[in-house]
Amino acid sequence: MAGTVRDNAFWDEAYRQLASPTRNAWLIENWGVPSLDYPLYDMALVIGPDDKSLLHYRYGKPMDGRPSEYFDSSFARLVERARSPDSLQGDVHAAFIGTADGLALIGAARIRPFLQGISPPDPYVLIFGKYLDSKALNETARKFNLRGLQLTNGRVEGTIAAPLKDVEGNSVGFLSLPSERPGTLSYERVRPLLFGAAAVLLLLIIGIGMIGLLSVRSLAREEARARQNSLHDHLTGVLNRPGLAEYVEHLAIRDGQRSAGMGLYLVDIDGFKAINDLWGQQVGDKLLRAVAARLTKNLPLGSAISRLDGDAFAIVAWTNASENAAHWLSAVSEVFAEPFTIGRHEIEIGVSIGVAEAVLAGASFHHLLQQAEMALHQAKHGSGDTTVVFSPDLEAQLSEQGKLERQLIEALDRRELKVAFQPVVDACSGDICGVEALARWNSQAGPISPEVFIPVAERAGLIGMLGSQILEEAIAQGSRWSELQIAVNVSPLQLRNRYFAGGLKATLDEFAFEPHRLTIELTEGVLISNTDQAKRSISELKALGIKVALDDFGSGFASIGSLRQFSFDRVKLDKSLVANIEHDAQAAEVLAATINLVNAIGIPVTVEGIENRYQAEFARQAGCHQLQGYWFSKPLSKEELAKRFLSP
Structure with a gap:
């Protein structure tokens, strides 16, 4: 939710439209109508500096009444936090909030231009919400293989419960999973047989032990699968942003990597929105999968691929003294040299690339990512198919x-x-x-x-x-x-x-x-x-x-x-x-x-x-x-x- 709100709130075009006489039509077209069937949010609101609602849509249609009548009292506190001056550095505030139709995950952020440090003249707040209804719970359970996932008001005996926090950190509900106990389940299965002959008692005990061992292994596999899903992008299968951060931090402390260097390459597909508009989101999704697959297949060993969000990919490359940015840029460019075949379409794409490099022993992933984003921001303002390598001069120029x-x-x-x-x-x-x-x-x-x-x-x-x-x-x-x-x-x-x-x-x-x-x-x-x-x-x-x-x-x-x-x-x-x-x-x-x-x-x-x-x-x-x-x-x-x- 935070990523979706951030991508939409920190948008030059959205900020520009706030001053346009046709802003209401633009807000409805870009945020209101998509709430009908967009998988990441069901409701969209834009709250002005006077607390009036410029946009109040739910499932693609306008909502009746004021937001204060639909949401519980914590909604106003969430909006106030998103509007505060402390939120100008890119904060997205999210919390679980009660509505007239049940509990929902709400994300809010102040609308501002992409470049950090620019504060809009008036604090407009973008809000997206996703209901925690049976459909959302079933989809989450199916996607992450969480059988028996349910929303409860309190902790239930025999379950593993994760609290859902409101704006003040208070629990407003719990996501609960049945806590399967392999020994107890096995005992229930074999209890009728315990009255059998003593000759098979030893076999039953061995059977119980084997079933218990298999259950423990199954739980371990499910835990590993859930962790895998949390660190990988569900569309392309490559690492997501948290997965890449963990990967980098893990390798940065390994003794065998301390003398190496690290290069971070942010790759943004030029004109991806036009591809989506022309051929539809399905073709756009297939193109993203094809890009991730080709990067994974064709880049040399010693690199990690991640999809950060939207059409932006990140590549982390471990380099030695004989390798430099030019070496890896050549490898990345070759990936996009040939067109991508998506169904009946032959799609040629260009990319804008932002590069940041560091000695791994002193590398901070988040600091390096910030530098690469500065370089990418500069590259995207070129004529397309442009690469910019971060330097202190660039930082001073952007400042x-x-x-x-x-x-x-x-x-x-x-x-x-x-x-x-x-x-x-x-x-x-x-x-x-x-x-x-x-x-x-x-x-x-x-x-x-x-x-x-x-x-x-x-x-x-x-x-x-x-x-x-x-x-x-x-x-x-x-x-x-x-x-x-x-x-x-x-x-x-x-x-x-x-x-x-x-x-x-x-x-x-x-x-x-x-x-x-x-x-x-x-x-x-x-x-x-x-x-x-x-x-x-x-x-x-x-x-x-x-x-x-x-x-x-x-x-x-x-x-x-x-x-x-x-x-x-x-x-x-x-x-x-x-x-x-x-x-x-x-x-x-x-x-x-x-x-x-x-x-x-x-x-x-x-x-x-x-x-x-x-x-x-x-x-x-x-x-x-x-x-x-x-x-x-x-x-x-x-x-x-x-x-x-x-x-x-």
Whole structure:
């Protein structure tokens, strides 16, 4: 339960959705509806800072009444503990709590971004619950071969009982198993025979002894099987997180291993959620089994395989002086070099890998795991199929990044980010015809470049909040400038939000801003990351009357075919195309040819990065429609823009 709550509560997307106007729909889709048939929880709740329930679902349907009426009084104390500041470091609180439908195991944690040290502005708590009903008990008994498992109110004579604790540590019930006594059972079986002939007495005694011995051995085997199950992942059969920790700690104290080194490799499957969404959870589960089997079969001796959670695997490798991270990384990479055949599907997967190494004699598994998780976190923010090896520099970098993220959260909470406006002029008349809205952050330590804080916002799941604030301020200000076109750059992460167009329409309506005056600028990366989704999002925007422009054309991989496919209203050429054309004839020819190509398919062209008169005149004569750059104006505050360009 704790692992399930942790995986869902410590999630950048979930934290981002708390600030979204469509958060309720997102909570229902991702946590409420799955409670219908999800094996790990039957109920899902999200409690806000005011103790109001944003989500209250049971078996896939909304629940009537308040949580305080359904749960006993210890539920409120569990929520309070999860909400407390002491829970910001990743604590998950779990306890057995009484409900109107019987006893349930409840797990609770504060929703926050993945990176440690970032505290949400408001304490929202995610709660999952699993009923201890007959179905759950029977499934547990079957899975772990615990015959006769039952829930009792107290200890019952002749049973082994494990207490179930509430929030305060008080017993609210017991899981009880019959305590089979081999000698007594054997005696009951042979008692009718004791009245037989004395000649067989010795044989009966020997039989009793043999039966007792077999029963003891059977109990020992069952105990070993139960321990095996508790340390192994039930889906793949490899070690689970507790099993791997015990394995490492055991080997770390063995004399024969003290001179060895240990490498921990965290392997996360890229795009696993997309595989689940496309082909279903059954295919996803089979893929995880296939990955575990191939790792177990193909990795060299001296390694241990574990599935930590979800699509993340861990590999512990014992190394000597002749082996290093490169040696083992090569072995891991070979495992994923060939596609996996799952039924009729040939699935090629990439992996992100985080690596941490230590001398075994001084190794702490949990410390090493923390380092490997830092490296994996960095690797997952790459372009995919990326490996990062932990180093002290990485730890310092992540610490600095965490500090900047905390400052950005506070700045967004106080709405400290401002909008600067850079004029866009008509190439023929030189008159201002529009502006591009640009995010600016003047922190207490001084200005921070968008090239620094925009990637930080995307990694921390804050780009939706940041983008919404910039769009809102640009539209609010633009509504005061009659007929002036406003362009705003939108990140790929914002565009992937299915509710983006609806939220933008609400903002336009709020400020009575005409949709045709707004242009959303997209970078080339949007076209490649998910073509179908990009088409849908662009179509939704254009249906509202909003224009869509392709930004930075010529700096990457977008082609003329892409311009036709997505029906852009405008193309902005990257500033690299105009740089140095006054000194480089070939660069000038490339710029002119690009403008002609875009004009040939009927799309207006804007050239940005204009820094002198020659560049402006050349672009105009080449057929460019609009110009932008420091030659005309640097980005200005709304007051400076109005004074310089909009005053009568």
